[in-house]
Amino acid sequence: MKQAVCCLLCLLLITGMALAEELTMDQRVDKVFHDTRAVGGAFIVAKDGEIVYERYYGIQQKTKDIPVTEKTYFKCASVTKFVTGIGLLKMMDEGILAPDEDISTYLGYPAGNPRYPQKPITLRYLMSHTSGINEGASFNYKSSKLSDMIALSKKARANFTEKEPGTQYKYSNFGAGVTGAIIESVTGEDVSTFFRHYLFAPLGIDAAYTATQLEEPDYIAANYRSDGDLYQAPSYMLRQAYEAEANPDLHYRTTVGSLLIRPRDLARLGIAVCGDGTVDGIRVLSEEALAMQRQPQSPETTGITEKSPYNFFCIRQESVFTDRVVYGHQGTTEGIVCNLYFEPESQLVICVMTNGCRTTRDNGVMRITRRLAEIAEDEYLK
Numbered sequence: 001m002k003q004a005v006c007c008l009l010c011l012l013l014i015t016g017m018a019l020a021e022e023l024t025m026d027q028r029v030d031k032v033f034h035d036t037r038a039v040g041g042a043f044i045v046a047k048d049g050e051i052v053y054e055r056y057y058g059i060q061q062k063t064k065d066i067p068v069t070e071k072t073y074f075k076c077a078s079v080t081k082f083v084t085g086i087g088l089l090k091m092m093d094e095g096i097l098a099p100d101e102d103i104s105t106y107l108g109y110p111a112g113n114p115r116y117p118q119k120p121i122t123l124r125y126l127m128s129h130t131s132g133i134n135e136g137a138s139f140n141y142k143s144s145k146l147s148d149m150i151a152l153s154k155k156a157r158a159n160f161t162e163k164e165p166g167t168q169y170k171y172s173n174f175g176a177g178v179t180g181a182i183i184e185s186v187t188g189e190d191v192s193t194f195f196r197h198y199l200f201a202p203l204g205i206d207a208a209y210t211a212t213q214l215e216e217p218d219y220i221a222a223n224y225r226s227d228g229d230l231y232q233a234p235s236y237m238l239r240q241a242y243e244a245e246a247n248p249d250l251h252y253r254t255t256v257g258s259l260l261i262r263p264r265d266l267a268r269l270g271i272a273v274c275g276d277g278t279v280d281g282i283r284v285l286s287e288e289a290l291a292m293q294r295q296p297q298s299p300e301t302t303g304i305t306e307k308s309p310y311n312f313f314c315i316r317q318e319s320v321f322t323d324r325v326v327y328g329h330q331g332t333t334e335g336i337v338c339n340l341y342f343e344p345e346s347q348l349v350i351c352v353m354t355n356g357c358r359t360t361r362d363n364g365v366m367r368i369t370r371r372l373a374e375i376a377e378d379e380y381l382k
Helices: 002-021 025-035 077-094 103-107 124-127 146-150 173-187 191-203 232-239 263-274 288-293 367-380
Strands: 042-047 049-061 230-232 315-321 326-335 336-344 349-356
Touching: 002 191, 025 042, 025 049, 025 367, 042 263, 042 367, 049 263, 049 367, 077 124, 077 173, 077 191, 077 263, 077 288, 077 326, 077 336, 103 173, 124 173, 146 173, 173 191, 191 263, 230 232, 263 349, 315 336, 315 367, 336 367, 349 367
Parallel strands: none
Antiparallel strands: 042 049, 042 349, 315 326, 326 336, 336 349
């Protein structure tokens, strides 16, 4: 009798393992979204310059039961910085900006850490999070003027760390926001309008740093907290006033985390920077700019005296795929998760976007992204 029961249990175990192995990629992906309590999400995989897999899950808004499709716009959270970084590198390619120029040149007034008035802050420092611009309380006041916070004449020490620029890595949303002010100062246009015609339009991408500029607002995903409660409805996002003109002194939050974009379009930007700088035959960046984006910032390479995991708003991760270094960025706000990672050697790109899920981290990477990356690795790298 005991032997029969044992045999039956073994048979059930083997059958269960066989069934698990027979799950399709769609089923595996859906299980990850389900297990992480995702309201809606998208998973895109590109290989060798082409999108080879895409899966859309759940709904973009609970109250209207609208399903997520390829048309759904998701908020990028901090992946906004990565996309902004592509635009900034393009501007460097074209000689509009320079990575090691004092940002005072672009802002039109002497700016810097009052503790080190002779040490300039540069775009390289801002984009590697080594500028010393502090994530201080003043960043939360939307009415505060940027010049009041970083101009040398104001001696606002609270807005800077005690470390000299270029000598300490410290992630700074405020510092990332300053790059938006620089873009507006140099171009004379607001960031969203400028990027729509400068970076997005040539690629046929409808994306914006404000919901009000999107062409099909009916497809904006609502945002939810990790417990499933509503965080931001599309109607709320569309009611937020956006000043479509340059105002560098007040537009220092735009490039922090507000970008809205469709998953396929974010993946296409990943394809461009993963490969030779082009996507669908259109050049986005030069190969020199791509090399800059991936070059580690360190004393040996660029003079930054403390190693930073970020290059030009682009992080290096060594644990997403087995024994491979990937590049990209991670974003999360409330329950929103967005990840774009690419691995140049295998030419593999993954894009993960959700409008709300459990935001558990696993060794610094969102668990939902890590599990989806494992699926992509199984299917396309093994």
